[in-house]
Amino acid sequence: MACLSGCASTGAGHVVSVSAEALLEKAQAREMEAIRAQSAQAQEEAWLHCATLAHDAMAGEQAATKTAAGLLATQCSRAFFDLVAQGAPVQVKAGRLLLGALTLRVEFRGMPDSLAKSVYLEPADQVSMGPLGGARHHRAGFGVPMVAFSLPCPDRPICRLYTPEGVFRPATLWLEAPSGRDPHDDAPVLVVQNPLLRPGHIDGPNRYALAEDVSAPFAQLLERTRLKRLAWWGMIGGAEIGKRSGLFLLDDYDPNKTPIIMIHGVAGSPLIWARLSNAIMGDADLHRRYQIWHVVYQSNAPLLVERYRVQHYMDDAWRVLDPGGHAPARQGVVLVGHSMGGVIARLLCAQSTPDVWNAAFTAPMDSLHSDADDLATLKHVFEFKPYAGVDEIIFMAAPQRGSPAADGLLGRLVGLLAWRHIEEMAGIMRIATENPSAIQPAIESIFQAGHITSITSLRPDEPVSLADEKLMPAPGVRYDTIAGVMRGVKPPGDGYVPLSNALLPGSATTLIVHSDHKVPNNPEAIVDVLKILREHGHPHDVVSAP
Template sequence: MRPSAPAAGAAKITSASALASARRHAQDAEHEPRAERAARSWLACAVSAGQAAASEDAGAWAAAEALANRCTGKLLDFLLAYEPPRWTPGVFDIAGTSLQVVFSGMPTSLEGAFALERAGSITIPSVMGQRYATEGFGIALVAMQPRCTDRPICTLFPPEGVARSVTAWIDSDADGSPRLVLTDPLAHPQVMLGARSVPLSNDITASYAALFEKSRLNRLAIWNLVGGKQIGHRQGLYLLEDYDPEKTPIIMLHGLGGSPLVWARLTNRVFGSPELRARYQVWHVVYQTNSPVLLNRLRVQHFLDRGWSVLDPQGTSLARRDVVLIGHSMGGVVSRLLASDSREVVWKAAFDEPPSALVAAPDDIALVDSIFHFKPYPGVSRAIFLASPHMGSPLADHFWGRLARRLVDAHSSELDALVRVVDANRAHVSPILLDSYRTDGLSSVNTLGLRQPVSLASHALMPVPGVRYDTIAGSLPGEDPPGDGVVPLSSAVLAGAASTTIIPAGHRLYRNDEALTRVLEILREPQAPVSTR
């Protein structure tokens, strides 16, 4: 239901008198030295201006709305400075005038009290690009609260907390008492002023920027490569907005040594497009990039499984049957494998006997089997690969790659299980693979090399029929072989892609506006038939 601002009493006074009254109250507030009494005048101004905006006098609407916003903003400045930092529905006393605070159609992820901040006061980091904001009626705010712990869905909120766009305005109830109304402007973009519907102000970028500035993920991601453990406590699937069972999820996977913060610019551009925001919801994945690629694929699969068990336990939502994967660098390789059927290709590159013939603890064999045998993830319908080394990267075999192998520390219970299975079945393990593990160890850098046998086998695995995939690659002038300085074009470009885009840029295509514009173009293309797989 659309929020309304009834502006009681508008029928009893003319728009001209209401607007004149609002201007007098604003003048009184500007000259009042006592903050609380000034706030009371700003409140009276907002009420009168709202009455004028809700009148039938079209000539007064623009001036009335602008004055109502100005006075509401001044009142909010007072409340944010002087009132308790945690907001709940209730009543404020402002120099003897009662102001009721009403939550109407708020984001479902906001449970209990939250902090509020003016959206315009939040700095937008340059890496995010432009601020996407809509001017309208009301004041754009950001509501923030720590991540909850009392519901299953809490695990899908970022550890930094929950930040959501909120819009506030002043109206009056049926008795003429003033109210401060707060709503979700993305779910309710219009408000009724009298008999007309007007757009609400909103700032879609500010809430994302508020979380971005609180994150330490970039530092943790680099530290993870050399053995830091903290990123392991942060890994998982995270929602940046309230779950919508009818919107297509875009699941973004970062690359080696990266974090979801690399997707700041693309995420902001998706949020900033009303067309794309109406069709898609953005989800980020955090994973430990020091581990082998096949293990990362399995971990991301588990993150998605856990997410869907919370969001759609019955498996009936449309969102579950139409999923878009976007991956950069190693994240693109993981995305490709999530859309592929391993058959026996990868297993036979490692072992010459089936899992049932191996000797080891049953749990260890089952885990290794799940790493080397996999099916396309259910519901994946599209994938977009940015600067992804699908056929490996020569850099992994050169000096810097050899150095990285010595520095990158990959240790986990899954790899311990793999080592135990290999040690117990050496006669059935590929000699080339044994030599590779003995020489180079088990890490993400090793599995991106051009000669690693399991990786070589995985190069043949393409997204299954029915999954559209597009490739975007960088090519810097003078690179030999041609490529972005990290990934050659021969590795980034895939046969069978619905489209291939080569951009004169380096490896960090997640910062390149031409690459991101191409991603948005692909997302705008007509939706494929929903898979029933």
């Protein structure tokens, strides 16, 4: 048996183990030394010895000793980290590392490949939950919950599926005595372990559940993002959100977990999903089943163009994550769409019809003359089939039959500003110029009056939208509707989408909540989504809320 910090020599060449109770007493004495110490180095040494001695005591047999040792090892590990960190994140990498005045050996246990070899550590309880409405999902246990973060990797295809702000993951930290396996390495060990992949720690005959905080990494990401400002600029043609567009993994990819793909609305961003995503990750059973993916897109283009863009981002992600197309994650995919994102989700699961084409053109597609790339884009925009693998959609405040607000001043302003920055529409305009007799008069007049954008395509009388609103999810795709109603709004609705335009016939369930247009932030709506996800993939009764 290897001798750690809890051993003593008899002087006759024999080594005997010190009892767990004696080790705990020594650790408690070291704790008092640390509190009374006058110098930072003396404090560091005392906290370190307190943590390692208490960790060794965790292998004891007595329940009271095991519990007290685990608590003290955690407290002393935290005190040591706070002392060397001095309120700032600490950069660590595997191997020997000088922290404060002491040399330790850092061990990463089960940490994900999405993190760089060198990561920054910050205590999870120092991260504000403001971006998440104050909701922190954490679990008590052994070790110090941390946020481990790094810049995204640059050298693998999957790197482009990580958020540009960086990679933020939960970790749990503690200190151990040298293992004794290497006689030339007597440095204490700073352990950084992934509590999601390895939720427990074994010390002797005892197993300890790790403390974890799954909200802090997400909150830290939200604190650093510029998406809120970029989203509004993107709606009127700002290029930065376009550069950020794509599908991004909130979790590390797991080929056996069902993806929940969240699609925001006009002038929106994944920030609208903050509270819902946090609630899903904070539910241990759901987080074991699901992985969350966020779509970012520049919301300036018409609906069919946005559907094409989002499909392209999803296709790109699958080519990276599952090039063979055989992962279980390909099946049972859930789409969650807010506002125009809900309409996009419906169109992603629908089959195009000639009526949609005929609403814009008077001649067959193969009779048009133009640049080959422009014609190819046009074909992708107007001809599509249900996206493979999706079997559930959750609509949240989705204007399935348009929104009268799109006819207002903002809609007209966006129409004037945004259209010149829509690459796909520029190609369609070139086709229209070269084939003037093939364009429906109503579409031609919209081009002339204000051009077609995301806002104009939400007008209830826009011809193409009138045709595509009849496209329903394919058979076998279940869909649920959640809509908002504000007091005093006439006609009833959320202030942007009338209730009658948000309700969709055939919904498995319909829930109406008292909310403005930001329905995904509504607590009742979040509870309903969690319920739908728990039942997803299992037989259940259809329930409709009044």
